[in-house]
Amino acid sequence: MNAAARALRMPLAISLELPGAAYLLALLAAAFALASPEFSSPRNLGNIALQSAALIIVSLGMTLVILTEGIDLSLGAVLGLCGVVMGLMLASHGSLPTALGAALAIGIIAGCCNGALVAYAGMPPFIVTLGVYGIAQSLAMVLTQGNSVTGLPPAVRWFNEGVWLGVPVPILAMAAVFAFTWLLLYRTRFGRYVFAIGGNRRALELAGVPVRAWLVAVYAYAGLLAAIASFIMTARMNAAHPTIAIGLEFDAIAAVILGGTSFEKGYGGIWGTLVGALAVAVLRNGLNLIGLGTEWQVAVVGLVIVSAVALDALRNRS
Amino acid sequence: MKLLAIVVAAMLAVPSAAFAQARPKIVVFTKNVTNPFWKAVRVGADKAGKQLGADVEHAAPTKPDNIEEQTRLVEDWIVRKPAAMVFVPVDFKALVPSIQKVNQAGIPVVIFSNRMSDVESVTYVGSDDETIGYEITSYLIKSIGGKGKIVHIDGVPAAITAQNRKKGMERALKEHPQIELLASQPGNYRRLPAVQVFENLMQRFPQIDGVICANDDMAVGVSEALAAAGRGGKTKVVGIDAIPDGIAAIQSGKMQATADYSGHDQGFLATSAAIRHLRGEKFPKEIALPVVIVEKGNAAPWAMPVEEKPTPDWNKVLQAQKKL
């Protein structure tokens, strides 16, 4: 079988066991397309894709972490910190590559801290990342005194407004990150270890694999992705703000779970995450377009998420 | 039969398009659905819609004051092509690109309450926070006899209202060197955090002559904390917003004064401006509401629930602009 067919087989195999989120996405898209004339307009569909780009990128990193039976509550705060550092450096006339590099470095360092405490100190990921969340959030707030950082050079806006080969940059970034993560997860040893750490860590350790080092790499990757997402979000607001992504990690976790990745046993995948994130984005966009009041939107989103996961749970039982 | 159905359908379709032009759709953005100040804005906006014949819809983020959500709301609303937008940014810098997109889409925008730069707006409706901060601080200083120690409970530090109110306070303090500012800590415009911050400050400073709170929600909480600690008589408290809770506290003597920051009037005037702009009316680029200090003597009119408040007279407000 040639390489192309083999490459197609993995996603096809997963798609045969479609998570509930896929049906949810289809259902929501159909319902909103009927209920709102503007929903299926190219501009709106483009909006949905652009609006979800940062969330999807962060969710991909979160997928890997959850596959190892971990969790990362610090991603939103780390994203904010990366953006703030980048913004402050740019606002004081630093060069773009240095600022971007600094942001990436912070994402990786935060991730390594998370990973080291989880892997080497054996601490629960929930607590470690909760602590790092507080630390990162504080640093971002202290650096900015709670203000937005403006005065960024126009070049920054390319990350959100730019177009390359006819495709908006955020969507390109999302596709590139997705492709890279896919390769990482399904075509490298690292990816096999990620699944194995979640499913059968003992066996890996007995086989002499440096499990702890790989675990640190997982969290570092999640931090790196958060930094990349911070470029897009900062460009979107043309400003860096310390609290811009607070709560994003919960949205990412919801997207991952909706997509069928389980907290235990280490099964799941990134196609599910993509579908889960898009389902939530479509839901919120659609509710805005049909003019449902904010008060009811909040309750509806919660109900939909729980219902989707409940249906999945019941389906898996039978 | 089929012909009849087609004719009926055509008759139904055409008037709805015509009606859409007759009753323009205005979307009014507020920062959240938790703070009653924004509720007052929405009530005022609805009244304007009813009086002037427009459909008013509301947009507020589900997570209070969330920047990313408000950005998304603006983008989603551009797709819906409202006739006009009435807007207050949750962050006056981060929402600039979104409003620039609204400008590019050719949708007229009226900005109120929080100024924004680098965007086009039909007009700005608001009270001058810096003047408010200055006036209310001056009032407090006078009421404690021109000298003493005061504490400042700030709003959300990044909010332009908080920053400008603080600037006004600092201007007033410069004029009164015998006043000592003991501390300035944020309460984030919310009651429980303000109460807890102030409680701790009360322990640190046994003598506090006056407290300036960036809004009434916090001021009422602070005044109750003082009363509970038995220090109510010795410390004077002022706030800003003139919400019903604050008025009740002033009338019962727990609080000394507040400054009018009428969400109801701002919502009404900003929405009126948007609708009148669509009709081709002309008015100044800025509509400033007067700064009024509300104390026990003149508090009665503010004690009314927001639904029953009389709406400002548009022409009178414009007349007053020429004098300001």
Add this chain to the structure above:
Amino acid sequence: MIAAVQRLPTEMLFVVVTRTAFVAALVLLLAIVSPHFLTTDNMVIVLRQAALQFLMAAGLTLVVLTGGIDLSVGAVLGLAACVGAGFIVKGYVLLGILAALGAGLACGIVNGALVAYVGIPAFIATYGMLWVAHGLGYVFMKGEVIHGFPAGFRALGAGFFASLPIPVIAGALLLLALHVVLHLTRFGRALYAMGGNPVAARLTGMPTKRYLVTVYALSGMLAAFAGLVVIARVNAADSGTGEELLLTAIAAVCLGGTSLFGGVGGIVGTAIGSLILALVVNGMNMLGIATFWQAFAMGVILILAVFADVTFKRRMS
């Protein structure tokens, strides 16, 4: 009481000892550096703030012991507080209290049912409930504030009894009650078993599903009670009440040595954890440190505390 302490496994003893030592060191440091810290008034304030935090974290502790989590406690607190406030402000204090507790109970039962009978991970179930409870709160409040409660009700949050704030007394009573339940009743011991070894727990014939629903229901009801105390304290209720208390509640539970994997920990730890958080905030305010640094301090303390626990556990085994 001594018997209960002797029953504590070594890990919990380590937690209690280290946390108490930390509290003592913190108090000593602050007393030296800040003249107004060690006054009766300030201690009362710290205790009351700690009690408020504890009331919210208490129910959460029980849930975490079973290996679960309840992300909805903040939102349920707000919803219950608003529902109760609607009645209390009109003078129907008892009805309002019952309505609030009922709202908390209902949310908790739904959480428990989703986790136990449908099999949804606690994280997602309670996350969804967080949204639903917030939404219902918004719908109920319609953007208004309810303020001005009867003095009798306000005593619950602002009143004193035997020169201690009533929330502190409520917290102490709750601590005692829950400690007894956890260590002296079958239900309590079952919670530890469910967290420590869920498979074995099921095999021994424990009605684990019923217990799970009960524990989430308790969490909801206690959050509702905490909500009543909060609104009695600030004499107002709005739909944002309680939002900011979720993460500190989780931190208090974790600081107290209760493991998120379940099976280890207890309510005494949560009480001490709540006290530590209140002391840190109070101390930072006393020293004039900007509030932005509070999250940093809590993050560092949390990580150090759990690091110590985990290292100790490893040395012991």
